[in-house]
Amino acid sequence: MSLPPRVGVLGGGRMGAGIAHAFLLAGCEVTVVERDAQASASARTRVLDSVDRSLARGAAGSRDLYNGMLRTAVDTTAFPGCGLVVEAVPEDRELKLEALRRAEASLTPDAVLASNTSSISIDDLADALDRPARFLGLHFFNPVPASTLVEVVVGAATDPQFEAQARAWVTALGKTPIVVRDAPGFASSRLGVALALEAIRMVEGGVASPADIDAAMELGYRHPAGPLRTTDIVGLDVRLGIAEELHAKLGDRFAPPALLRRMVAEGRLGRKSGRGFYEWSDE
Structure with a gap:
């Protein structure tokens, strides 16, 4: 067609x-x-x-x-x-x-x-x-x-x-x-945000650095980009908006971490602002 x-x-x-x-x-x-x-x-x-x-x-x-x-x-x-x-x-x-x-x-x-x-x-x-x-x-x-x-x-x-x-x-x-x-978050956003929110909670809790968390998924699970780098590419404000939508529909497992809210409030939106979990000034 x-x-x-x-x-x-x-x-x-x-x-x-x-x-x-x-x-x-x-x-x-x-x-x-x-x-x-x-x-x-x-x-x-x-x-x-x-x-x-x-x-x-x-x-x-x-x-x-x-x-x-x-x-x-x-x-x-x-x-x-x-x-x-x-x-x-x-x-x-x-x-x-x-x-x-x-x-x-x-x-x-x-x-x-x-x-x-x-x-x-x-x-x-x-x-x-x-x-x-x-x-x-x-x-x-x-x-x-x-x-x-x-x-x-x-x-x-x-x-x-x-x-x-x-x-x-x-x-x-x-x-x-x-x-x-039609379902909250469809397939891709629901799965992608679930992984990203847990990665952000790990950064928040001092479990590992963003680079090491991403490397775990890139090298261990063959993801082309880790969840935090992907969040920077998508935009932290976009991730927050989706998380809020899913939180309202599906409950607390999609509650946005305080770190995500703080970074968005500070204007650290990822690649489009030049800084998120990574520095993008040279991109």
Whole structure:
């Protein structure tokens, strides 16, 4: 099943830009919508810089080609004609609800709407939509260009045909889909956060250094990156938000450690701020 010729992405931050990158290199025309002209211009630069890195590694095409296939805008009225729109705004329930409502209102009735949420219930988000049967989760992983996994999250109201369609689209992007029924944290976030929170508690308790804890998982269990380095890459604020969501739904085993809260309050968010469990100033 081929990809839609036009795809929309709502939100042009790190994740949204990566998602736009993936669809561009797969041959889709992509429209990225941001909140204002400055954010829209930054999103275009972010996407094209990411494309440049892929071109330098041997990807087909040219910057001029992808620049011509990329459109940026400041309003969801730019989405008509898109067969798929992926919402990729920050992981905040109310922000996502508002963004999804705006996107849906601008889409044609035959379009599919997806959320890149990593932890918020697809069913909860679907309740706010007029066409929940055409809504599901497409959870991409950071960094999107390098990651080979996409979690397809199917809600109770999702029409089964769109589960199959989403799997085919992910495969057409050169990535591997896994299908998860809507549940707190889905599969990846729930498992990833559980490991990360325990690693943070070990640092908090002085059990071992972040580097040694990560080495235990990298060398002992062949994880490509340890839980603390991964937390830095994902963002400590993102990890905290997911942990709070899971704590509310699943209980105290997902209670965020005091160390995580303190680091977020201090602005030690990981790679994006230059410092988390590791120093990233040279990255």
